[in-house]
Amino acid sequence: MHTTAGKNILILGANSDVAKAAIKLYVEQGHTVVAASRSTEELDRFVRENISTPVRVIVQSFDAVAFGTHQSFYDSLPAKPHIVVYAAGFQVTNEEALVNWTGTYQMMNVHYAGAVSILNIIAMDNSNTQLERIIGLSSLSGVRGRKSNFVYGSTKAAFTTYLAGLRQYLSSRKITVNAIVAGYIRSKMTAHLDLPESLLLEPAFIADVIVNAPKRFTIVPGFKWKIIYNILRLLPEGLVAKLP
Template sequence: MQSKTVLLLGANSDVAKAAIIQYAVKGYRIIAASRSTDELHTFIQQHIPQKEQVTILYFDAVDFDSHESFYKQLPEKPHIVVYAAGYLKNNEEALLDFKGSFRMMQVHYAGAVSILNIVAMDKDNSRLERIIGLSSLSGVRGRKSNFIYGSTKSAFTQYLAGLRQYLFPRHIKVNVIVAGYIRSKMTAGLNLPESLMLEPSFIAGAVVNAGNTFTIVPGFKWKLIYTILKLMPEKLVAKLP
């Protein structure tokens, strides 16, 4: 059986790198796309024995005008597409710096919609079987400590929910990974509870082994937190940090 191809967008994120390793072990051909191509080349040299499994391409999530040509020039059409691009600005900083807020909007939502619309509307790609987006529990409910970042992830999650319905007649699955705190370069330096930290490889496992369920919340503690957040009355949510 011919191996399948996965396109990883935002492939220099810690979760995406861990997913590259796991997809490679399973025999996938991988197109790793990121602005940080030099870092990816170094990573592949160090961690992937069969270098020919991975093709590295330049991709900028916020360069919307380039997305159509990027997709058309792919070496092959993907069976699976994973959107893992991320950018984090502290909420207090984001409130004072709209450029930082806007970049989060562009990376997490506008950039995702731009490229994934192109992927989804390519009806000539009969191979496409799954689209996966990496979102966050920050997008489940608005909280005063991170509502700008959270709002961008919430928008992304809702987009994926609608995309799932839109693609259902074509039997294309859509999953959203609603992740909690991840030990990564994006969260380095933040004061987060150690007992709730998850490793990138654990989140990557949820990506690589995604099934039919739309919302995937990795980790039993985070599943509980997710359920509580969904059900919590607004007056209690307002008391959260």
């Protein structure tokens, strides 16, 4: 494991199923977690009912799309983070995204603009000499544009590209940046989608990958999804066009 006891963890978008599972694991390892989300009441309840040492979790309000509040949010943190996890997510179907600009714009803001806004602030704080890792929860949907989900996928592709450049930018400060390029996750965000059961990954599995992430940039959880990821990357455009 790359972590040792007593580190400060900041989880942005902490109300997601994956983030909640990660909170539990980080606390079990002895870390202190700032769990940041718009839904603070739900997070407070989750911490009370599911965290063995709730005093190690501080719930704070954070809105990924309220860009003007990001600097004050960061300045108000009780301690500067060692590790930052960006797990905020929002999704509408491709069919809806093509006719509903509000949903499309929300996906762009949550997955990309909001991430860039807060992570730039965190990354440019040179006074935080203990920052060692930034982890972004991305998606296999961003690997290639496919007709069934290219609007959502394009927001994740942008996020992954940003993380790749941020990794290079921060390398001189010995800060690791990871992109968790995940497949289908069983969660409240995907509950309305018709997804193959055999490919669904559990939030706790993804959380374990996050908490124990290695140094490499692209991390694809699950052996089936590793195969799919490599096929997608190498598939000729004519065959990608035949995919759903």
